[in-house]
Amino acid sequence: MKSKKDWLFTGVILLLLAQGCNMPVTPTQEPESILPPIIEETSEPVPTVIEHQDMPISAPEAKPYPDVTSVDTASENRAPYGDSYENNRLERPFTQDMIYIPDMDISAFSISEDGEWYFVSIGLVGNNPNNASNIRYMLELDTNLDSFGDFMIVADPPYSESWTADNIKIYADTNKDSAGISPVRSDAPFTGNGYDKLISSPPEGIGDDFDIAWIRINAGPFAVVQFAFKKAFSGDSFMYAVMADAGLRDVARLDYVDYFTEKEAGSPVRDNLYYPLKELYAVDNTCLQAFGFAPSRFEPKICPDIVQPENIIRDPRGPTSPACELTFAVCQQMGFGGFDAATCSCVPIG
Ligand SMILES: [Ca+2]
Numbered sequence: 001m002k003s004k005k006d007w008l009f010t011g012v013i014l015l016l017l018a019q020g021c022n023m024p025v026t027p028t029q030e031p032e033s034i035l036p037p038i039i040e041e042t043s044e045p046v047p048t049v050i051e052h053q054d055m056p057i058s059a060p061e062a063k064p065y066p067d068v069t070s071v072d073t074a075s076e077n078r079a080p081y082g083d084s085y086e087n088n089r090l091e092r093p094f095t096q097d098m099i100y101i102p103d104m105d106i107s108a109f110s111i112s113e114d115g116e117w118y119f120v121s122i123g124l125v126g127n128n129p130n131n132a133s134n135i136r137y138m139l140e141l142d143t144n145l146d147s148f149g150d151f152m153i154v155a156d157p158p159y160s161e162s163w164t165a166d167n168i169k170i171y172a173d174t175n176k177d178s179a180g181i182s183p184v185r186s187d188a189p190f191t192g193n194g195y196d197k198l199i200s201s202p203p204e205g206i207g208d209d210f211d212i213a214w215i216r217i218n219a220g221p222f223a224v225v226q227f228a229f230k231k232a233f234s235g236d237s238f239m240y241a242v243m244a245d246a247g248l249r250d251v252a253r254l255d256y257v258d259y260f261t262e263k264e265a266g267s268p269v270r271d272n273l274y275y276p277l278k279e280l281y282a283v284d285n286t287c288l289q290a291f292g293f294a295p296s297r298f299e300p301k302i303c304p305d306i307v308q309p310e311n312i313i314r315d316p317r318g319p320t321s322p323a324c325e326l327t328f329a330v331c332q333q334m335g336f337g338g339f340d341a342a343t344c345s346c347v348p349i350g
């Protein structure tokens, strides 16, 4: 049993404690509000650590298919030919001021394969894909062979000589308007959403396979830019095309010819009514190549069989390069009949 004295002592303690609650905070006590809330530490974004399982190694040789280049008329601020707006063939590796950008001028493209990968190589007139023009390279896949692209593999700088998937995004078109209404014609003015769904972006953690597509640069004279993608992604037969884009860089407005009239887009061809370039500039694309099936050649956008004398292909570094990398043997390996040392070109038989 507590004595009266004990009760008094307890009462004094309680009184002191009650006062303590109202007493000013002593300098040694840290105000609670200064302490960082624990939740902040755990809510900091955690960088996505990508653990790649499958990676391409080297690409087998391929036979390049030529694309028109503008290098010979660059000093005249014009493309020679090869820009056919009505047919979605763009040859406009120029700024709006008609300044030539050799590093985005596609000179050839090709495909090869190994057990797990397809490799699509792009030859350029220049050899610096990391050019300050911020050039985007794209690989379009039409997997159901209707000449409307289904997937666009997009790569943005900086690029490296070793394979990387860090700068790759893959977009899908979910409502079949990646070429507007007509797969080959300009449908301008057209309203659609082009490539409308981002299905893979390894750095953002988007997608369930971060190893689908890769890119590297300077792998060879006709592989200044080289993509690799998994065979399982595309299937065995498809059509593909490539594009270099330092202008709009907007996959939601592909095909670009569907969103601008030719008058709005301008033209790189001097005697065209709409010369020079206007809304649609710094872009070079190619026709569609068939892979894994025999095309009828009536497919919209399909590349024509090479007809002489267009069957000439130049070393991308050209005759001005101190060391031409082409030889007769290399040309033969690529299916050409001859080699012209004066212009560093593979030329057709005869
Ligand atoms: Ca070109």
Ligand SMILES: [Ca+2]
Binding pocket: 142, 143, 144, 145, 146, 147, 148, 149, 150
């Ligand atoms: Ca398609």
Ligand SMILES: [Ca+2]
Binding pocket: 179, 180, 181, 182, 183, 184, 185, 186, 187, 255, 257, 258
């Ligand atoms: Ca169209």
Ligand SMILES: [Ca+2]
Binding pocket: 173, 174, 175, 176, 177, 178, 192, 193, 194, 195, 196
């Ligand atoms: Ca779409």
